Amino acid sequence: MQKLKVGIIGAGRGGSALLETLKDFDNIQVVGIADIERKAPGMKIAGQRGIRCFDSAEKLLRESQLDVVFEVTGDDGLVKELRSMIPESTTLVESRAVNIMLTIIRERKELLEIKEIKEQLSIILNSAQEGIQMVDRNGIIKYVNQGYTRITGIPAEQRIGTNVFDVSPDGALVEVLRTGKPCLGKRNRAVGSNAEVISNASPIVVNGKMTGAVVVFQDISEIIHLTEELRRSTSVINGLKDEIKKLSEGQGKFEDIVCQSQKMKNIINLAQKAAREDTTILITGESGTGKEIFANAIHAESPRNGKPFIKVNCAAIPENLLESELFGYEAGAFTGAGKLKLGKFELASGGTIFLDEIGDMSPVLQAKLLRVIQGQEIERIGGTHPIKIDVRIISATNRDLVDLIRRGRFREDLYFRLNVINIHIPPLRERKEDIPALTDLYINFFNRKFYKNVKGVTNKARDMLMSYNWPGNVRELANILERTILMADGEWITEELLIPYFEQFKGREKARGGILPLEEMEKRMIKKALEEYGTSVEGKRKASEALKISLATLYNKLKKYGIRI
Template sequence: MALKVRVGIVGMGQGGTTVYKTLCKIDNIEIIVVCDRIDKSAGMEMARQDGVATCKTLEAFLKVPNLDVIIEATGSPDVQEDLERKKAKSSALIEAQGANLMMNIIEETEKLAIIKQLKGELDTILNSVQEAIEVVGIDGKIKYVNPSFSRVTSIPASQRIGSNIFEASPNGALARALRTHESVFAHRSRVGGSNVDVISNASPIIVDGKMEGAVVVFQPLTDIYKLMEQLKASNQVIDELQSRINQISTSSYTFDDIIGSHPEFESALSLARKAAKSSSTILITGESGTGKELFAHAIHSASSRFDKPFVKVNCAAIPETLLESEFFGHEKGTFTGALKTKLGKMDLANGGTIFLDEIGDMNPYLQAKLLRVLQEMEFERVGGTKTIKVDVRVIAATNRNLLSLAKQGNFREDLFYRLNVIELRLPPLRSHKEDIPAYVHSLIGKFNRKFGKHVVSLTSQAEELLLNYNWPGNIRELQNVMERAMLTTEKELISHKSILNLLDSHSPIPQEHTIEEIIPIEQMEKQMIRLALKRFGDSAEGKKQAAKALKISLATLYNKLKTMT
């Protein structure tokens, strides 16, 4: 182990303290003693904290034995002379100026070591990046290229370095940045001396506010095209997943959303609640607009499959040529346009519920394939040979008489019985009109939220009009009428005038009064006119509607009204 150099310092002012701090960092130097006539100076306190001996006089300092080096940092000629006369011959004396010079040399050496380390780190970074890098001086002379430059361009570094960029690549981003003193982005060009098309970013190199050169970073277009292809492939996967997600939903309604107190309606609701607890196939029948889809949603929500997919298929809305593909999917390349394997509705509904709306419109070929799914819970994709097992609960709905269709040969009888394990018959609205006020109240709340309205209710005439209407479109028609009425009204009460023009004039409205005795024709005519005016109102528009309902001209109505006054 090398012996340490034993050092003593005289003078712990700013200069001496700086020397002290620097020497403390050097491993093979040991500071033995420091001396200063001001015993409480910051330098003296620092030395004491470090465990270094301190003293106030030269006499005490010179008594310390075996000092290899004495550093005089006071700058006083008298102190320097006294030390020279009295120090041991083995001790070397360095004056303050010499000490500062030594310190400057040490500091510069340390700076050079740091720069060397940074250069090594920078070289490692530049050599490892995948992008090509080229650096030039202010005169255009090429000073550096990294290994990726040679990999991309097939130009060796020895051939490139030393040449001038204005000759090697005069149209490139690097030459342009040198000429303009500005950064260049996304510059497409061909690297001089090669046939490589690249996309480049170049920037000036500024040192202390002065431009000293420029640097360029570039990638070949082939790499960018590869990235674009990868991005395109990723986007296709995302699009496919998005397409699947769009076809899958959870149920939107529960039994709490279903309103109705008529015995026939309550009977269907009670059976639906019981059916929800099983996995049996359900057939929901009823006219259009009676709420078949609402019941399907509610059954799924109340079933053990509530957290699994709920997939709806409108059998009448899908072109017949695409029905099989929509239901069971297809393999890639099965037909023109089949660029990838597609999952069908049965795949998407696996584990959950599939709702087949308007099942009566399904073509016979697909009926046979659906029958197999119901019987075996398996199928093959179009163009495929692999049998796919599924676990799907089927709920079908129709407004047609499937049994009658089966007897006519337009629907498979065996499929009908497979679907009709549990049948829910939903009554038309005209058979439970007493539920209309409850429906209206619920719809008013819904559309108030949707349109920001503050409608409270209907006028008695408007409610009477709704109760007397035949509702061929059932609850769906009632919902449409209420939505349009609330869109047009600005009042808290919806009047019969807001309702009247929204109802189908061809739908029969039952008579409000029954004539029980024979009366003169003229008297009956007046009674019908009064009834029409009561229903449609006494305004000009109301009289126009009344004349239309009575099937007389407006002029005739006015003439008859004159005779009634």
């Protein structure tokens, strides 16, 4: 490809800026630069790059064959002289036009910084007077703002959904889609209008892949206004991103985990090492052992700690909604989907997603999650193309996944993908050395919450805490202390405050060796059914069928017995 040979007259600030701009264009060669001041900044830059320097415009024109001459001094007298000196084959671009060009090119950088955040961006851009049009990578027009309609006279509903290759084949958007490169300063007439505009079109690049293009156009006289509006838009978007980040940040660090036992110290040490490695982690352990706290701490000490930490409880969200929560959906994907919804994976971009209760995920979603891990991309419901993601996955479960694999309830290939690093948190009964420190921690916490002044527990009360088996683990300890601090009138938690709870526990233990009350037996059967079929909506339905009761009756009994799911 033959390069365009360019000469620059004026090596001051404007000439320097023009030199910096033109070096990025492969099809342009700056042959020489002229200025009567040899020490002008542009002369120094040109000398460093091997560009010839002249002390007069006349010498530059006499000794060089040029296609274009840029005059950036702003001297009207010099412009008149140049018009008489340059040959007909050479184009003279005056200072004012150069300033406009530089302004347009600077705008390109502003446009490239704006992300494809449709919902927030739509509100902001509709307040702008400039015409804005956005297309996907296939040329389908996805968005036009009110400024576009004002300039062209074409309503949005007549434009959106059409193909830009058909309606504007010579426009800047088509050029960007064909070349993958920005098209800046393209002068043309807006389709449907006699208004002469300058179009700045740029590709939209997400995760290194061009997903479409955007064009902004306005009358030449209003370019400065366009610059201010785009800067304001960028500021608002960055503010929104900061707010999203604040909402999604996890809480808790490893130093917040209270422990005295060597077993827990070893696990924390393993988790700290795992945090630094950008790989999937599976956290296992009984309910109430603190799996979510470990997930928070791992994210906080990982290289992704400045990015979002998004939590998803796979057991708490009905199966028919979980897919849209994880992967999002396109507008119109189903009845009620009026607007595009970003899924949790997209919201966690660059950061960490925590999939709690992963053992309750349905086999269909397990297969989709496996594809996400393998391909590092998701596809929204109703979407037509995959979306690249950069997300670290931490999952957790209180269920025996190996047993679920054996029973055909969990995919073995997904298990190995999730279990690259396993962190197993032991139950409280296996680390009773931690009970005194945890007790002091919760007493201080609930003192502040309830404006109490409990100093601690008596020796007998501490012995009771140490001798209990803690089936509910740390969560159960916190619940007991919360209740006893509320009941306490004095400065100490005594064994009298704990006896009602532990007597109830002893009664349950005794019942295990003899005849069980019908309600206790029913409660156990419900728990066993949920362990067998899972706590998802589908799992509860199967559990109710196995128990020969309706789903509504099952929900009533879960509430009656206080069974947590």
